[in-house]
Amino acid sequence: MRDAAPKLKIVNLNVHYGDFWALRNVTAEIAEHRLTSLIGPSGCGKSTLLRTFNRLNDLIPRCRVEGRVELDGRALEEVELTTLRRRVGMVFQRPNAFPLSILENVVYGPAVHRMARGPDMLAIAERCLTAVGLWDEVKDRLTADALSLSLEQLQRLCIARAIAVEPDVLLMDEPCSALDPISTLRIETLMRELSRRYTVLVVTHNMQQAARISDETGFLLLGELIEMGPTAGLFTRPRDRRTEDYVTGRYG
Amino acid sequence: MSAKNHISAALEQELAFLKTQILDMADLVGTQVAGAVAAMVSGAVESAKALVANDRRVNRAELAIDERCIRILALQQPAASDLRFVASALKIVTDLERIGDLAAKMAEQVPVLSSAPTLGASRSLPAMAAEVQRMLRDVLDAFVEVDPAKAETVIAVDPRVGAATRHLIERIETEMMRDPTLVRPGVAMIFFATHIERIAAHATNVAEMVIYLARGQDVRHPHLD
Numbered sequence: 001m002r003d004a005a006p007k008l009k010i011v012n013l014n015v016h017y018g019d020f021w022a023l024r025n026v027t028a029e030i031a032e033h034r035l036t037s038l039i040g041p042s043g044c045g046k047s048t049l050l051r052t053f054n055r056l057n058d059l060i061p062r063c064r065v066e067g068r069v070e071l072d073g074r075a076l077e078e079v080e081l082t083t084l085r086r087r088v089g090m091v092f093q094r095p096n097a098f099p100l101s102i103l104e105n106v107v108y109g110p111a112v113h114r115m116a117r118g119p120d121m122l123a124i125a126e127r128c129l130t131a132v133g134l135w136d137e138v139k140d141r142l143t144a145d146a147l148s149l150s151l152e153q154l155q156r157l158c159i160a161r162a163i164a165v166e167p168d169v170l171l172m173d174e175p176c177s178a179l180d181p182i183s184t185l186r187i188e189t190l191m192r193e194l195s196r197r198y199t200v201l202v203v204t205h206n207m208q209q210a211a212r213i214s215d216e217t218g219f220l221l222l223g224e225l226i227e228m229g230p231t232a233g234l235f236t237r238p239r240d241r242r243t244e245d246y247v248t249g250r251y252g
Numbered sequence: 253m254s255a256k257n258h259i260s261a262a263l264e265q266e267l268a269f270l271k272t273q274i275l276d277m278a279d280l281v282g283t284q285v286a287g288a289v290a291a292m293v294s295g296a297v298e299s300a301k302a303l304v305a306n307d308r309r310v311n312r313a314e315l316a317i318d319e320r321c322i323r324i325l326a327l328q329q330p331a332a333s334d335l336r337f338v339a340s341a342l343k344i345v346t347d348l349e350r351i352g353d354l355a356a357k358m359a360e361q362v363p364v365l366s367s368a369p370t371l372g373a374s375r376s377l378p379a380m381a382a383e384v385q386r387m388l389r390d391v392l393d394a395f396v397e398v399d400p401a402k403a404e405t406v407i408a409v410d411p412r413v414g415a416a417t418r419h420l421i422e423r424i425e426t427e428m429m430r431d432p433t434l435v436r437p438g439v440a441m442i443f444f445a446t447h448i449e450r451i452a453a454h455a456t457n458v459a460e461m462v463i464y465l466a467r468g469q470d471v472r473h474p475h476l477d
Contacts, residue, residue, distance in 0.1 A: 208329055235331045237468025247331040249263060250256040 005073060007032035007169060007199040008053055013067035015048050015057060015223075022048045024223040026067075030216075032168075035195035037202045037210035037231070040220035040246070046203045049220065050171050053201065054088040055081065071169070086113055089162035093174040095154035097161075102129075102149070103142040105157055109165035128160040132190055152183035159190065163198070170194060172202045176209065188213045207247060211235050219243045263328045270320050270341055271396075274348075277313035278392045281348050284310065284355035285388065285451060289381040291359055292444060295366030303359040310352030317345045336468060340461040344395070347454040347461075351388070354447040354454075361440040368437035373423040377445060380416050383409065384448050387455040394459060400466040403459035407471075413452040420445050 006029035015023040023045045030036050038046040048057060055076060057063045069076045076084060086109070097105050106125045110116050116124055125142065129135040134156045138144070146157055155175060162170060172191070176184040191213055194200055204210050210217050211231060218228035219242075227234065227243045238244045258264040284303055291300040321342045324330060330338055365374075387406050394402035421442055428438040460472050 207331070211331070236335060238332050244332050245256055248334045249258050249260050249331075 009070040011068040016064040018062040034215040036216040037214035044220040045223040088169040089167035090171040097146040132156040132160045288358035300359040300362035307356040314349040364440040403462035406459040417449040
């Protein structure tokens, strides 16, 4: 698996927000169908790194991105933006469901991308809601307002919406931080399942979460990718002293 | 391990307590071994009996350390060198407890050894015991200083102790064959020597754990790689 070509690759990535140097010479490879977590203290650049992969940073004024970012060996700038956003889905910290019905939320992407119509849409909805473990709970009220769902259900719905356009990569920015511990464990289980079909990249503040769910973990500090490797290694014998200090809670 | 303190005062304190407990237990065990050897040399039957009774303290220390380790794992979720420290503490404590048991068993042989005629071979026993006690001291220094190089020197001594034990047993056997009245103290002395050799083996286990603690590298079974 590790010898296969990487799904995502970044070489000498530098990101500036105005005068602030947010990512410094970051080079990394993200393997396909693996769950990779990015950890590090607030402001270390992990969310910036995540947003690089779907070019969400482009929307931020005075943000300058230099270096090469590849999806399946192709530079991101060469991929048409709507195609890129379809292939690289994103799930945010707070579930951001649209104020529409449950069904409309899930098939929103396929409708925009004209991927299906009519009864096929229903098939997509069933497939995606089943994949996130929500189908049995909502199948009898697909036309109900999405915002009537619980927080955990809403997050599942957002994940269903993200996978409805059949992406290759799922970016998740603190996807459990608004959830209670039990919901968190359930979403974590779902994330593990998703990583069999998608390349999943997660930003988390919760080190134990990274330890529980990810195959690979990267540690960022002050915009630098200090260390990246198999999760068990990073949490039992990190190579870099700065990683050691962070995972043992000595960061100061 | 890092020179920096933990942000969590509770974790910092728990790990410091754990280290103190291990050192206290190691001190106790070292005293037990030294006492058993001294009692053997001087034939002090009463102090040997006290040593056997004292083994309860060693066992209590083991339980207390186990309990703290489990609590740290459950409540503090240590990682990296902290995790390796707690994991090695759980293993080291077992070796220390066994060393305590062996010291008590050595002390149990003292009445037989002191009441019977002396074997010529007994003269080399104190030197062998001293070597093993040095291993114990060194391995604890290695643990305190997280010094894998020092731990390796302890591991290197172990084969020498094994060879010395085998040699000693051969000499005891020869003496027993020559003079049957020496069989009883001879057997007691073989027990005594074998216990010392086992202590060296446990010190070696602790040394291997120190290397794991320092480098995150398991050196116990190299032929399995």
